[in-house]
Amino acid sequence: MTTFRLIARLDLKGPDVIKGIQLEGFRKIGSPKVLAEEYSSQGADEIILVDVVASLYDRKSTYSLIQQIVNSIRVPLTVTGGVQTLSDAKALFDSGADRVGLNSHAIRNPKLISEIANIYGSQGVVCSIEAKRLEPSKSEWECLTESGRQRSNVNFLEWLGRLESLGAGEILLTSVDRDGTRSGVDIDLSKVAREVSNLPIIYSGGISSPSDAIEIANCGLNGACIGASLHYGFLNLLTLKEEMITTGISARPPEAKRL
């Protein structure tokens, strides 16, 4: 069994890491390079940068930020946000991103996924899905775009089911309802996602305790992506990993405990 991954999520706005609640109302958290180093030394298995307003800012500074982060961490880096064309993806890979994430533009133009996968391999393409429940009592979700700013009218399960054949190599599944709330995991969403897709799935949104991360693993998903709880000091990856391993979940032991 491939180990369960704990991934630090850095939502990026210009030069800063920010965090909102349900993808809205951003609050400034700190420097992306400093936080990437900090979470990587706590034992993060990967870092994900989510450029939430990519289209509004100067991309060149994002590329140079990616280069700096790649040079200072020893784990893979995924970058998502603002990729409209193959050449946008190329610029991110050339800057050192290991995987590139797509959302809004893949929904508008699904062929973009295969264009990138044909050149960089499907292991390089992550499809980011921002799933919002249509009604609190119903197990139906819609995909949002533009970091939760736009509705797409695309049904979550239908879109998820298409992604493997389009060439995606992984899903980053964000529960918009839980994002930034530290109110726990949307278990229902996690379970239906696993039933529908045979791709690796990383869950994001609402994780606030070790038992949340354990629940995600028990749903058969492949990783937990954590933002707010790390930023505000409610969770530490080192202790989180130890608790998961104690519970019998297969995870990479923290290096800090071995050296």
Next chain:
Amino acid sequence: MIIIADYGAGNLGSLTSALLELDLDFQVSAVPEDVALADRLIIPGVGAFRPGMESLRKSGLDEAILNHHKSGKPIVGICLGMHLMATKGTEGGETHGLGILPGKVERLEASKSHLVPHLGWEKISELDWGHDYQPYVYFAHSYYFSPESSSSMKLSFFAWDGYHLPAIVKKENATAFQFHPEKSGQDGLILLRNALET
């Protein structure tokens, strides 16, 4: 001097920063004449077998790599670099590889318990490791190296729900990694340094 053979398959930022962290001198080059001067050689890369091999042939790097290998000096392949060292690849029809490692490169077969691409960290089995814990390393691939049986290679494996697949393959002066040692924390750095000192 370590030469990193640059045949256009992927960004080398993580690899060069790993070598800097190990305090090793290196040069990135796409020129066969530079490879001829290397005392240690790294073939990196991500992407597909056929275009990777075509790019090595076009630039003349294939012969330079084979000459380096024959000289007995350390040679290290990473991910696609490992695959190109095999006898042949099977992606989109059979393609000849460099033929340094006897075996062929095949696609991972997907199922509910074998998600493809195979992404993430795995514990790998002992091979000249020498520490009191086993290393965990980072994989990102859809193809794997299937060694020819009865060949004289040393292997380290990772367990993939019922299967044991090669993580490291060693044959004489050649070391090949299926995973990315440059993105595999301190364990990866140790494995990379050891391979360059083979």
